[in-house]
Amino acid sequence: MAEHPAYPVGLRLTGRHVVVLGGGQVAQRRLPALIAAGADIRLVSPGATPSVEAMADSGEITWERRPYAEGDLADAWYALIATSDTEANNAASAEAERHRVWCVRSDDADRATAWTPATGHSEGVTVAVLTTDARHRDPRHTAAIRDAVVEGLRDGTLVAPHQRTRTPGVALVGGGPGDPDLITVRGRRLLAEADVVIADRLGPRDLLAELPPHVEVIDAAKIPYGRFMAQEAINNALIEHAKQGKAVVRLKGGDPFVFGRGMEEARALAEAGIACTVVPGISSSISVPGAAGIPVTHRGVAHEFTVVSGHVAPDDERSLVDWPSLAKLTGTLVILMGVDKIGRIAETLVAHGRSPDTPVALVQEGTTAAQRRVDATLATVADTVVAQEVRPPAVIVVGEVVAVGPQGTV
Ligand SMILES: C[S@@+](CC[C@H](N)C(=O)[O-])C[C@H]1O[C@@H](n2cnc3c(N)ncnc32)[C@H](O)[C@@H]1O
Secondary structure (H helix, E strand, O other), X not given: OOOOOXXXXXXXXXXXEEEEEOOOHHHHHHHHHHHHOOXXXXXXXXXXXXXXXXXXXXXXXXXXXXXXXXXXXXXXXXXXXXXOOHHHHHHHHHHHHHHOOEEEEOOOHHHOOOOOOEEEEEXXXXXXXOOOXXXXXXXXXXXXXXXXXXXXXXXXXXXXXXXXXXXXXXXXXXXXXXXXXXXXXXXXXXXXXXXXXXXXXXXXXHHHHXXXXXXXXXXXXXOOOOOOOHHHHHHHHHHHHHHOXXXXXXXXXXXXXXXXXXXXXHHHHHHOOOOEEEEOOOOHHHHHHHHOOOOXXXXXXEOOEEEEEOOOOOOOOOOXXXXXXXXXXXXXXXXXXXXXXXXXHXXXXXXXXXXXXXXXXXXXXXXXXXXXXXXXXXXXXXXXXXXXXXXXXXXXXXXXXXXXXXXOOO
């Protein structure tokens, strides 16, 4: 008999009785979607994995701790048969057939009356991928197709043209530290939808090269500001483009709210009555040390990390940083925008109690192809920066965590 393709369908299981036989890995993988569908789930199994047990403990499923018994499927709408006992699986399949209960079998797709598709969700749709017939069943193949479709929908590279949903107003998108793979999925999707992108010098510049030719890319540093402050000119540019009905992305390095002036822009947009979406980003303050093999915390070494701007020197009256107090902390100090002032910063930390031997690492252009790490101590860092020609952008890490690492000494 020629094999017919499976008929795809979406089961609406809210409040409907579903029986799961076997509490192992298969149940663990399938149960969350059944729970999300609102099914009334009874698990029949002598044992269960800790995750499945937790679902029972929290009341998401009912668990009967015993093997399958004839009659278990009598009032089920749907069954998942996934025990390690083939005989029990066969008996349960036969019962399902008699009661006309659609049943999935983890051990034998041929004897199942239903197959579970590889599924994913994005933008209000469920993507479900099934093979056409049992001979060509390869779960990795269907999962790969599902991943490609879901990823395409999420990052905006796969869009039904007439259904293109556009986020109105301006999106303040944290672009991450520089590696184009380190932007969020949401950020990437908004970029793909943009008409205008106003970008900083820092951040994932490579992403801009991928944008289609109709997208206007504006370098924020080059916006002429005449009688305005540079930031005011950027705010005005955001407002003007948004008022023209364009989808505007303000692409910023790292996270928009970590020394990123994100809230100044969000406020200006609010005052102008323009919708603003903020998309968090991976901040260089944590990711750049990490990319250079430095954890900002480490058990037994540092229980805190403090992120501080070093753009003004400690004795500068504009400084809002209490450097003497920071010198008394024992944890990690992460200094952004501090290359120029690191000599004075190190002096101040030592003068107020931090050991001159405290390890320091400077990580320049982290997560990019040009990344480099230069090591020093508080006593030597000023000279090292000059001798090694360390340039911004760099993240400076002060503390014992600098010596932690796969081959670390701490
Ligand atoms: C104006 S702050 C913006 C920080 C950003 N909002 C964030 O969350 O990462 C710029 C500073 O971030 C640090 N920085 C940003 N990206 C970096 C990178 N890829 N490598 C090293 N430092 C970086 C440098 O200290 C730079 O001077």
